[in-house]
Amino acid sequence: MPDLAAVSNSGKTFDTYSAEFTRIAKRWSHANGRLYSQLRGVSVVNGSVQDLAPTVKAYVEENIDLCQPETVHICDGSETENNSLVNLMVQQGTITALPKYQNCWLARTNPADTARVESKTFICTENQSETIPTPKEGVKGALGHWIAPTNMEVAVKERFTGCMRGRTMYVIPFSMGPVGSPLSKIGVELTDSAYVVASMRIMTRMGQAVTQQLAKGADFVKCLHSVGAPANGFVEMPSWPCDPERTIILHVPKNNEIVSYGSGYGGNSLLGKKCFALRIGSTIAHKEGWLAEHMLILGITNPKGQKRYIAAAFPSACGKTNLAMMTPSLPGYKVECVGDDIAWMRFDSSGQLRAINPENGFFGVAPGTSTKSNPIAMKTIFKNTVFTNVASTSDGGVFWEGMEDDIPQGVTIKDWKGRKWTSESGSPAAHPNSRFCTPAAQCPIIDPAWEDPNGVPISAILFGGRRPAGVPLVYEARDWEHGVFIGATMRSESTAAAEHKGKLIMHDPFAMRPFFGYNFCHYLKHWLSMKNRSERLPKIYHVNWFRKGANGKFLWPGFGENSRVLDWILRRLDNEDCAMETPIGNIPKPGSLNLTGLKEDVNTDELFSIPKDFWREEVFAIEKYFQEQVGLELPEEIRQQLKALKKRVDTM
Ligand code: SAT
Ligand code: MN
Numbered sequence: 001m002p003d004l005a006a007v008s009n010s011g012k013t014f015d016t017y018s019a020e021f022t023r024i025a026k027r028w029s030h031a032n033g034r035l036y037s038q039l040r041g042v043s044v045v046n047g048s049v050q051d052l053a054p055t056v057k058a059y060v061e062e063n064i065d066l067c068q069p070e071t072v073h074i075c076d077g078s079e080t081e082n083n084s085l086v087n088l089m090v091q092q093g094t095i096t097a098l099p100k101y102q103n104c105w106l107a108r109t110n111p112a113d114t115a116r117v118e119s120k121t122f123i124c125t126e127n128q129s130e131t132i133p134t135p136k137e138g139v140k141g142a143l144g145h146w147i148a149p150t151n152m153e154v155a156v157k158e159r160f161t162g163c164m165r166g167r168t169m170y171v172i173p174f175s176m177g178p179v180g181s182p183l184s185k186i187g188v189e190l191t192d193s194a195y196v197v198a199s200m201r202i203m204t205r206m207g208q209a210v211t212q213q214l215a216k217g218a219d220f221v222k223c224l225h226s227v228g229a230p231a232n233g234f235v236e237m238p239s240w241p242c243d244p245e246r247t248i249i250l251h252v253p254k255n256n257e258i259v260s261y262g263s264g265y266g267g268n269s270l271l272g273k274k275c276f277a278l279r280i281g282s283t284i285a286h287k288e289g290w291l292a293e294h295m296l297i298l299g300i301t302n303p304k305g306q307k308r309y310i311a312a313a314f315p316s317a318c319g320k321t322n323l324a325m326m327t328p329s330l331p332g333y334k335v336e337c338v339g340d341d342i343a344w345m346r347f348d349s350s351g352q353l354r355a356i357n358p359e360n361g362f363f364g365v366a367p368g369t370s371t372k373s374n375p376i377a378m379k380t381i382f383k384n385t386v387f388t389n390v391a392s393t394s395d396g397g398v399f400w401e402g403m404e405d406d407i408p409q410g411v412t413i414k415d416w417k418g419r420k421w422t423s424e425s426g427s428p429a430a431h432p433n434s435r436f437c438t439p440a441a442q443c444p445i446i447d448p449a450w451e452d453p454n455g456v457p458i459s460a461i462l463f464g465g466r467r468p469a470g471v472p473l474v475y476e477a478r479d480w481e482h483g484v485f486i487g488a489t490m491r492s493e494s495t496a497a498a499e500h501k502g503k504l505i506m507h508d509p510f511a512m513r514p515f516f517g518y519n520f521c522h523y524l525k526h527w528l529s530m531k532n533r534s535e536r537l538p539k540i541y542h543v544n545w546f547r548k549g550a551n552g553k554f555l556w557p558g559f560g561e562n563s564r565v566l567d568w569i570l571r572r573l574d575n576e577d578c579a580m581e582t583p584i585g586n587i588p589k590p591g592s593l594n595l596t597g598l599k600e601d602v603n604t605d606e607l608f609s610i611p612k613d614f615w616r617e618e619v620f621a622i623e624k625y626f627q628e629q630v631g632l633e634l635p636e637e638i639r640q641q642l643k644a645l646k647k648r649v650d651t652m
Contacts (some may be wrong), residue, residue, distance in 0.1 A: 061189075159262070160261065170196070172188065257280075313462070316514075322361060324339065327560045338449070391413050
């Protein structure tokens with residue numbers, strides 16, 4: 001029997017007394033095992049505690065004790081549930097309806113919470129060397145951030161104790177990858193954000209089917225999230241509570257655990273995405289012998305009807321979604337989309353690399369998306385979509401930079417902050433990192449095999465980024481090791497996807513710099529070791545759609561015209577003799593890139609030139625980067641690749 005006397009003696013007001021009494025009474029009824037509508041004395045307002053696997057129940061209980069929510073809602077993923085969450089968010093002012101479309105919503109965030117915060121993202125291991133290579137003395141490590149277990153414990157206690165007081169804790173069971181596929185993994189996210197629930201329902205397979213998998217004893221990744229409405233009760237923007245100053249995103253690979261506080265935005269809060277599918281995912285993949293990568297997956301059929309799949313790694317906001325949904329300008333080609341952001345890949349028993357897209361939706365950058373740049377995305381996103389930080393129109397629609405031609409005349413616009421906007425306003429209408437969150441199944445060119453539990457066979461891997469100078473449209477790796485070197489030495493202009501300011505050319509190996517879950521050197525060794533897993537390794541390429549000419553204009557039209565580059569790659573996969581060696585890799589032989597029907601003049605000499613001065617600088621920058629960031633642990637194969645490149649460039 002609970003100790004009621006202890007409560008009555010504490011000298012509290014009647015109200016606190018009765019609240020505490022109710023609490024104890026609830027706990028008591030639960031302890032008797034008769035009532036299942038409570039957990040640790042907290043009412044469960046949706047879902048049944050009985051359905052929870054004991055391990056899940058224990059995880060939820062532990063965090064009820066920590067976060068002290070008012071109620072618990074176990075998500076079932078149903079439409080009814082979604083509708084009630086949508087209503088709640090409308091009432092709270094978190095989202096508004098977009099009546100121009102079917103079941104579409106617009107969320108405006110706190111302007112201090114608009115992108116991933118890489119500087120506040122940590123991996124927690126016993127030793128720093130498990131997380132990041134040791135940078136040169138006096139140099140700040142840029143390949144991830146390490147936190148010691150004791151410091152993490154303090155950070156979590158400080159932020160999470162009572163952080164859900166007066167609010168609801170949602171329990172989201174979700175699967176990354178088709179439910180039940182041998183390549184899929186399960187997670188349980190606990191969050192106090194209805195926006196996160198609604199978004200996770202789009203981005204992952206969420207709800208009842210996963211609860212059933214868990215009940216059968218499936219393992220899960222623990223994902224704890226709170227927007228962090230500050231304890232003093234003052235919330236600057238009640239429709240979007242967050243705690244930007246204390247935001248922190250933590251990962252514990254040893255426990256398959258993620259803890260995220262303070263932000264409701266994208267990769268910071270939809271924990272299945274970067275936190276699970278990439279950071280924790282890469283550590284699981286390392287252990288289990290596969291690859292978790294920041295890559296789109298597309299299927300491409302050539303005019304002969306031959307179909308292949310390609311995976312491609314570009315940093316955030318560099319056009320993965322556009323490539324994944326490309327409308328080829330070359331006649332007879334067809335592109336189908338498997339995924340636009342993440343690939344989980346492993347070699348099957350026959351040595352074929354196979355990939356699944358662990359996600360269920362697209363969280364794509366809105367600005368720049370138009371009927372010209374990505375008509376397929378435009379056919380995907382105007383139903384069942386949550387837009388975040390785009391501008392809105394007086395006819396109940398959305399607007400962003402690059403969409404001008406799609407807006408009817410006479411329509412007025414409010415910017416992402418809700419202020420009246422015109423093209424003279426002097427600031428962008430949509431936030432540059434504004435997004436659409438939309439179900440993948442709605443994509444008119446979704447690949448028929450996109451949910452194949454065995455994944456799709458990958459024939460080629462592309463690396464790329466925004467390189468305004470020096471880097472040709474496409475080049476081919478000489479072999480697997482050279483390909484790994486190309487991935488390791490990727491650089492790209494920074495974008496609005498994270499907090500970096502200005503257009504710096506940043507090192508972004510494998511487009512994974514913000515997403516490595518473990519030491520980059522170990523990651524490189526892991527990639528190199530794939531050579532021993534198959535005799536049929538995919539070929540590796542580097543592409544750059546963003547090279548600019550002496551006049552400052554893009555040298556290549558991009559978008560659908562990129563099918564010409566894919567065509568050349570497919571012909572290489574068929575062993576066509578259409579490549580020639582250069583110091584940096586194989587580029588198309590003159591005249592071998594199919595430019596028939598291209599409307600614009602393209603200066604192929606400039607587009608494919610490999611300026612010696614530029615490449616000497618590039619080699620120097622790579623050398624410096626390896627010395628400063630990676631140090632002695634750099635795998636010997638990569639060191640040799642750099643040495644060989646340097647020699648080839650020097651003798652150009
Ligand atoms: O991490 S997000 O999901 O916010 C988007 C990205 O950076 O790719
Ligand atoms: Mn991404």
